[in-house]
Amino acid sequence: MIRHLLALALAGTAFASVSSNASISLWQGDFHLTSEVACACQQLNNAHSSEVLPPSSANYTAERTRFWHIRSDLSPACIFQPSNADEVAEGVKDPVAMQRPFPGSNNIDGGVLVTLNKLREYKVHNDTIEVGPGMKWIDVIRALDPHGRAAIGGRLKTIGVPGLTLIGGVHYFINKYGFAMDNVERYDVVLGNGTQVIADSSTNRDLFWALNGGAANFGLVTKFTLRTHRIPQVSTTIQMFDESGVYDFIDAAVAMVRIDDSDPVAAGGVLTLQYNATTKVVSALLMGVQEGVSRPPSQFANFTAIPGPVKMHNVTTMRQWTEDKESPNQMFRIAFAKHSIVPNTDRLYETYQAWKKGIDTLSDVQGIYPTFVINLCPTGAMRAGRNTSVGNTWGLPLEPTIWWQFSTGWDLAQDDLRITAWSRQLSESLHEENRQLSLAREHVYMGDAGEWQDAFATFPKENVRRLKEIRDAVDPEGVFRRLNWGGFKLGD
Template identity: 35%
Template sequence: MKFSVLSTLFLATVATALPSSEVERSTSFNATVLACKALKLVYSTQVFFPGEANYTAENEHFWTPTDYLSPTCVFTPKCTTDVSSAILILTGLKATFAVRGGGHMPIPGYANTIGGVLIGLTDLNEIQLSSDNSYVSVGPGRRWEEVYAYLEPYGLVALGGRVGIVGVPGLLLGGGISFYSNQHGFASDNVVAYEVVLASGKIVTATSTQYSDLFWALKGGGNSFGIVTRFDLLTYTSPTVCAGITEIPSTEKDLFLSAVANFGQYGSADPKAAVIPSIFMLASLNITVYTSALFYDGTNCTQPALANVTAIPAIENTYGSTTLATYVEGTDALIADGTRQAFRVVSSLATAEALSIVHDTFVDMVTANIWDVAGLQASVAFQPVTKNFIQQGINKGGNPQGVDISKAPYFWMVENFSWTDPADDATIYAFAAQVTDIIEAKLSAAGQAAQYHYMNDAGLGQEIFQNYGAGNLAKLRSIRAKYDPLKVYTNLMPGGWKVDAA
């Protein structure tokens, strides 16, 4: 562990510059005002207030306007010691704050704040390949399309998001599903080191051999433990892949669901193959279509593992030889920026019966209840999770998720709702919760429900850590208590899923 010299100077500056009477009165909103003043004293060019262009850019850095809130000020650290200094003053004044990486989580307040300090990690944007090319160091201000573009000239990839605009830190701290997960497990199973700012302001590097309990907790335990300022990620050789998206008409429903069920059951037969099949409903055109992202880690794009999907008559099919960087760059245009968004997660066994329950319930309820919502797009993506996916995490030291391999394979599904009018927020949130509850009840009654809920696809109020492997929630709470005994990252930084709140 080490203390930041700058942190010590920072506290000394604050102590002499702020009137003692103000510090003594530092409670609630006043604490945040004082924290912003203190940060401004030391980092005059890195603290922004409402009305300033940089404030607006950082507050609206998010994928969706559901996350545009009203922080009292925004602080943009340029190095890890800046983060350490900020945490010392925030904890000293008991000021609330939020931390934002790529800004892709659509739950309001999970990476932003009303009245607190927003720490925007935009400038912590390191990308550096190790001397032996075995790992790449990545700052939390990066998005996955940037990581893949950096690695492409070396013929390398790291495990990360399947959509380019997704941020690095959120995906990894929630576990992270990758196109390569059937080969190598969660993206977080492939982190070899985390640089972390603890609640004390100390900076540590957590690996499998030092701070190993913290290292384990960060592989899916969320943001209750510290602020990660660098991720060291294993690299893999994958210079050329096969990837693309096929769009299938609703008339091919039976073939589509059959192909998805087949891949769910037998996807482990070729771990280099991956699919993300989806139901996609567009209210303005009164249509439902089926889409599937197709992926193969290799140069031969004609693969038996994907044949059941590629054989279905398609409206359009872009699947072919490419690179991971090129493919994910193209996904940005497919995901509307600036629309209101909500997620909800559902898990089931990977069976045709489960698919049928989810498909029919979702389509019928969306059509009957929210089809008239302005700009509505509603979808369910089915993510097949194989035994090999889970086994890879076990092989690499385990992770907090502790997914039950004996019941695999699974479908981890994400419901996604997109709309345009803030007046419809309450309607969509209520419906999303309702349709999910009904689907889960039907799955449970049919013996098709699964326990684990993937954090990165979950919605507000859904249980996450309660569904981790036996004993893992208690272990996470113990690790949190060890590294953050005063609950700084639980109470002063309330956004996100907290192990102590589970």
Template identity: 25%
Template structure:
């Protein structure tokens, strides 16, 4: 069965900044917001199409994906926590003004971290990292990128359990939970945060930790932007050391052997938490393969958009050991196409592990039991997607990425005090799936979205039919049409609703910030 495109496409905001019209909005709300921001002393931090024009368009163009590149009325870039408080207070005081919040801007669904008819509060200038050798804590601002964070900390001989891709921002990853290379040992990235500095809806600057605002501290671990704007994360560190890391690429004919190795690896993570893997079924053009491998393209020749499918095993041995029993089954799969395994630092690894940018992107996430039937169905659906989408859009990239989610991950989180995911409820080893497509042909998003969603829906339906669906959707991978907060369990849903009512009683982050996943939209458990 092919996935047929539907004429009904969700209302998606997409605007390339290439279509620039240096004209400000005529909205009275916009004028009132500008007046309030200027009165707060933020005139030089405010960019519009006609004032600080270059900075305005530079910030729009800095989004990793084309999909969220809306053109807001204005962008305000606070430089410190006090200016975040002033900007938030001014925007809240402007009747009818909606706004978006951006840290790194890596979430790719439309409207997640940008806005068309409103103002974007952009934390990109707040990108500093500091380390305190007495407390062994790293204090990290939300606008930083993980490449820079790791470079700074490695030079001091320490590391944190943070993001896995160089352009991902600090704020979104940590408030969304944060899958990390070290989840097999210490839980999710949010489990390593011991203190948050946060600006509440009324402009109050406060902290949240185990002893101060402990209810807020708990819900910030995966509850996203429902409670305030986090301006500093204080994280535990550990000694930095090299890793043994790289990509081993196999032909699609190796699928069954890799599935067997993947299942064995996931089951062994309970006793051997020494490695991190991504099992990636991917199809991309010859052009993209050349670019990813640093091969110069002949500018006089048309790009080769011939699609090639492969299976990439992205593997990281955390203790820098070449001879790892955890990875042995993968390394023994015959006939690899290529092998880039090498000794490197985490900062260098992350700096070189970048997803292609400046394209339209769609992501979905599912979680299902570690069931060979469901994994095989995933690869079957992947094959159909490649045929369907590449027919419409040659030169796109299509991925199905499988990640281990054993029950030990939830146990690590619980040992750190718990987060919002509620993974301790899950009693079966599972698979965390990210399904992603990206393309640059005109109309790619509108064409690909219904096809892609139908494929994900079919896989979810199959998992349910064999009793293998797991009630957990990882927020940082989800499309805006999904409901990750509603999968965190009744107890955590009630916690988040109570915290939102206490710390944001007027519902600023539920009504004036349309982007992101809203706890107010989650049904209250009985």
């Protein structure tokens, strides 16, 4: 019965859309079937009583709000917490969908929420690490720290492993090592019929390729085997700039994304612009990380040359750097919009100015917290993906791009429609102008996509066709298409 009543949605995604756990929403398909949902919860309780939380249980509230986004705070009929892959296969036998940063995509009202938080076992090998989907990236970083090694994964400590990896996964070091998906050696997967399989470069090779950026349309991953890299120390920089330095800040970002050395130094950063709609104060922030010892980090010289009130350089470890990088769990409501552009300083500065002007129209919104994000996607990131055993599903050309993003937070539900409509309208109009200028690129990264954006529509058409063929082969009954309520879906 459970299989025919419920669908799944897995939590965990990229830098801006941060998740604090791994979970699945099981949807009954018809919100009126409350008695059947109760029956499903009872069946789970009969089989796994110690792992099912009813609304009256002590830990229920903590589990149902273990999401960074307040708009994901819903009320499931019960919460199932399997302890191992066998229990996942026995109790679910359904597909998994990636969390998206908007309401209901990783939680459920009146359905069954399955959390994978208990699947936290790991094993460190010489150049790989096996990790469970209940782990956060700080858990992986801590496990590798004594070995002087690093995995390519989340940049904030509480980002979940599965969501970020399956949608691609942005890390500081993508210019040299590629995305998180390009550093997976093996997936252990529960398929829609409950079968447990492995997918790697020699076994279920098509499924392995599909999981490299195709999100969770194919199976529920119960273990990731990740490649690791010898990086015992890193050089870090935190720099802040006022509004007079914004143009140079953007220009430095453009220069950095264009670097394409034959023997690259792994380096990257989080680049954000914030605007206080009340005080009209603008600030720009760079949080940069580079492999090896260099003080100040050499790859950020263009930023260091810009005058600014804060210049902090350090040599440390990935663990020490990440330990204090908390995600904004349950802090505010939020909307995203994401688009790609070829590196062009003047146009990005015009985009920033348009964003700033747009924020002024929202100054009356309580708790308005706007951020303009500049994500660097250098050529080396695509090259690293192509050089793996099967490549990845994105099919991006060998060229540098910048993924610009609106991340807008606010306090009150009454402003949801206003903010999401504003974010969509402004970002789309700017993207269309970029098209007319032959500067736009169409790829949309799932981790920071708006709720109205279709990331799969920006994949190469032949890759989408292949993804659907693989999905149909591993899920011939269409469990994912019929029962999975939300997330990044391939469609029919």
